[in-house]
Amino acid sequence: MHELSLATAMVEQLEEILTREGGTRIVRIALRLGAMSGVDRDAFEFAFPEAAGGTPAEGAVLVIEEVPLALSCRRCGHCATTEEPIMICPACGFMEVDVVQGREFTVTSMEVL
């Protein structure tokens, strides 16, 4: 379960931003979690209180937006989200597609006091 490492890294990085912003507490953290990020939502939510305990992020609410995988075909240009982690254009079967979204695991914003 690498989610504890990730939660700890997130809290440490957000603490730095909090200090720069002159805040004292983090009360809400908004994240985007891609289907192909390799991060399990439940495990991350389970790990977060452990990582945040005793830090300014203790008790913060996590607001996680799940981002589906989306592919763009290099041949036909078809662009769509997909449930399956299959890197083949669902429209024309071409095997060269670009991942438009779904790999990200980012903090988009936080609410601070």
Next chain:
Amino acid sequence: MCEDCGCREGNERVFSDKEHSHEHAHRHGDVVHTHAHPHEHAHEHAHDHTHEHVHEHSHAPRTVAVEMGVLERNDRQAAENHAWLAARGVVAVNLISSPGSGKTLLLEKTLDALRDKVSCAVITGDQQTDNDARRMMGRGAKVVQIETRSACHLNAEQVRDRLSEVVDEGVKLLFIENVGNLVCPAAFELGEDRRVVLLSVTEGEDKPLKYPVAFYSAGTVVLTKTDLLPHLDFNMDACRSAIRKVHPDARIIELSARTGQGMDAWLDWLRRLV
């Protein structure tokens, strides 16, 4: 009306918030009554203080835009590792697989084959023991073991801490044998040039679809233990198809480190990297 205080023989005064009262008794004709009335004190405090605060911060939460990858710090360190290695002409290969897929045996045989031909070094990660490091020693390459303890993957900082120790002058190829785990290591860049996922034929051909992040992130897939194929129902075509679905242009190498079958393709690929 009481001349002393303006009351009407009773406690009928409405006191404003700022006033306060003491009870006192006084006489109206023959009637003694008790009531409260307001008066003012000069408040003398032994210390100076103000009753007004200047609040420079708000008690309402404010939103701070962040747009930060949670793995950003690791990725930055990985980029530094890569730059450090590139400056010395070292190519790094990160090997990821489930426990028991044959990473260590493949490296043992690889070190033997490249001995005196390509100068190699190895960083190997396990939760505990230096068994793997000991297995790979004595094969012409410097080997260091990282014991991650509770962690299920290597991260870029752990690799950075051992780089200067393991990479001697003249090293061309650095193998990083990750902790046996097909999930967690996939998320952590270490500064490698190439990522290799190993899949042993005892594991099942649909594993790439079950663990797509690892297989998507690796340009090369090594199918190991092919000497066992006669004893298994493993469908090689189905496995290749599953890999291609997740990573259409992945390089697929089939080999048995035990018998040596297929090792040439692997070694040729490595030699072309350096």
